[in-house]
Amino acid sequence: MKSFPKILFIFIVLFSSFVSNAQTRNQRPIIKLENQKTRILFIVDCSYSMYGKWQSDTKIKITQSILSNVIDTLNGKANVELALRAFGHSQSYTLQDCNDTKLEIPFSNNNNDLIKDKLKGLVPKGSSPIANSLKAAKLDFPECKNCRNIVILITDGIDDCGDDPCKISQIMQNHGAIIKPFIIGIGKGNSDYFKCVGNYFEVNNEIEFTKKLNDIVNQAIYGSTCQVDMLDSYKAPSETNIPMIFYESKSKQPKYSFIHTMNSKGLSDTLEIDPLISYDIEIQTLPKLKIQDVNIKAGSHTIIPINVSQGTLVIKYKGKEQNTKPIGVLVKKKGERETLNLQNINSSERYLVGKYDLEVLTQPRLFLENIEIVQSSTTQIEIPATGNVQITKPNDSFSTLFVNEEDNWKFVANLSQKQLETISLLPGKYQIIFRKKNSTLTKDTKVIEFKIESSETTIITFENKNK
Template sequence: MLGSNNFLSNIAYLLTMRKILLALAFLIIYSAAYNQQPERCTRILFVLDASRSMTGNWESARKIDVARRLLSKMVDSLDKKDNVEMALRVYGHQSYVPPQDCEDTRLEVPFAKNTAGRIQMKLKMLEPKGTTPIAYSLQQAAKDFPNDDCRNVIILITDGIEACEGDPCAVSRDLQKRGIILKPFVVGIGLDPDFKETFNCVGKYYDASNEDRFEDVMGVVISQALNNTTVQVNLLDAYGNPSETNVGMTFYDMFSKKPRYNYFHTINLKGVPDTIILDPLSDYRMVVHTLPPISKDSISISPGTHNIVGIDAPRGTLLLKRPKGAQYRNLQFLVEDLKGELVHVQSVERKERYITGYYNVEVLTLPRLRIDSVEISQSHTTKIQIPEPGIANFSAYQNGYCAVYVIQNDEVKWVANLPEDESFSSLVLLPGKYMAIYRPISAHNVLEAIKKEFEIKSGASVRVTFY
């Protein structure tokens, strides 16, 4: 008998271990699959100035030769990165000036994987000739990007400003608003200091005042183009502490107005808001989905550092308690701000958190119960008890038309109409004084209507008859 018990115990132990191992295997496979989800691809379009001014000398060589050498080196290193595609657009290289050809721009190498060799070959063949149509080139660049969900980045490398009366700033803003590109990078090669300000509205400007600086700038630009940045969102309570949490957040691109990220705010095991990841190439509008929602505009992210974004989000809790009985089991109520805007439709016996302040509450009872200026305070639960209702039972000798009214402060307010095709019906009503007016369906004289007044008391029923 003892041996039999040991055998059964061993079987139970093996079955338990099998379940544990299967669970661990599932977690390992799930975790691996989660971590191996493909990253969002990045497409980098190099827009290179090959206008006649690029033949000018710049330290060790001509500007075009320095740009050719450093850009060739850069694309070679990028070619080895996963989820990165590159393309090359050039302007000012097809037509000599004069005359001025303000449509002298061309996509020389379209987007694809491993395009470094083709870009390097094209760079070797370039010979600066023409003018500087920056605005038109950016406008045409919109067609260079495939229509999918990649991060689209433009890196403009130039030694001069717009020469064709176009507006590069307006074109850049339009492309960003349409969600075609993120904020461009502009790298100025030996640019006149007086011209630098003209590029601030085009994108993020970097001044390459010499060859070494040019190489450093290109490294910084590529790093920012590829890497996201950490952000901590502090939802501040009424005391200025980042204690509020467990609420959704959406980050919208300020230019395109499209949502870029959705997170659920979390406080980690160390008691601080957990870190999220944002693309530093966009400015954001953050919406925190509290009741009501709160938002913060024009959030700029500094690349390469840990950013902290704070917003006031003090919250308290609202709870409506239903009375005993089953009449109000599925009852709901409206929560409005003091301007009358609907904030939420809440169920009784369910807690919801609201931004601190005052709200008007309208309970969907018969008649509606309105409670104005309900205060919600930090970390406090405001409780409202709904009065226990009563029941009015209506009966008539035949079907007819009947309306029920509540009498409050010498004012008569409509509450409900009874079904026309039923001679018996009931209403659950709040305590108070009421009046019902009934006219048989066969009657055609206003004087044949019957009026009955009655009172509803909590937990009681009353019979209203029309005979």
């Protein structure tokens, strides 16, 4: 072992093997922790330095004693399986064997005594291939569709084989193989070395060692609770009935999906989720909100406040609409190009407080800007009901429709080659410029101006001959 300070560490890594057992391809069930199997792999450092004196005994003896006591507390625990891996116990440290790591007791039910017996017989001999042990640990977990895979590594130093556990941890976190590790250090020492690997905690005696290990095991077995308070403009948690998706911060994989709910007391309902994960939470408002790196405090109730001030936008026709085909409205944040929502006329939708631009998908397009949404209020927009123009023309022709805007003719659409065509238009002044396809004279162009009124039909006919 290299000449680093001889400090005892407990290194905890959570492997995430949660796989949905959804009934359908696009549905993920919400599974509470008590319904999941928790599998804990203990990895014990048996490098030569574990013979070193610490507190009341050698580090290996203290580790064997405390770990055995913790294993006793898990005996008979429902939905919990244990396994044991050790490293540095097969070859002398003089050989610097960086592959000296072995799964001693695989996962199975009721194997607590087997693990304790094997633990008692471990004799420190060799090196500290920490990174290689972490790599190997991923393969120690048999395939499982609904398991929480946790690794607890006990070591008195750092990797002495030249590998980088920080790099391995980050790669595995980014790919969703593990969650951010927890590290407990006894005494002062390698916090800078391990802070890139995961959450570092320092303890100074055997009592703290025992307490922290028990705390972490309890975190592994039991979930914690939280509530999401959706705040209005007055900072009151009054907003609700909004979908929210919890993602693992590192892997970006979805973990939980909920619709926010108020309980019978009018408070945000309590959620039971895994406390060993940092979350990115997406609130599916319009527009969407996202908060990153949310940590749930284990063993307590966490309140997550989010500003979700909303109002309602109602879009309706002014007058009777004769067109039965739904007409959509593109809703965008003021001054932005990205479409937030396609809202049909004669519907209502809730949006975050602010200003929006609307593009009504009529012919011609209708643009409405600076539409303000106010907290707990309804903003009503009335769109003029359309009218119809029925056009009869020869099959082979060129014909284009224009609308009069501020005494300028603006393009609306090129008409089809159909002999009879009906188009729904906003009220206003229009003209059609027409010429038969086989004509060789520009003067054969015909222009017809007409007016469209809401809920009325205008008939236009082009003669089927040249004059």
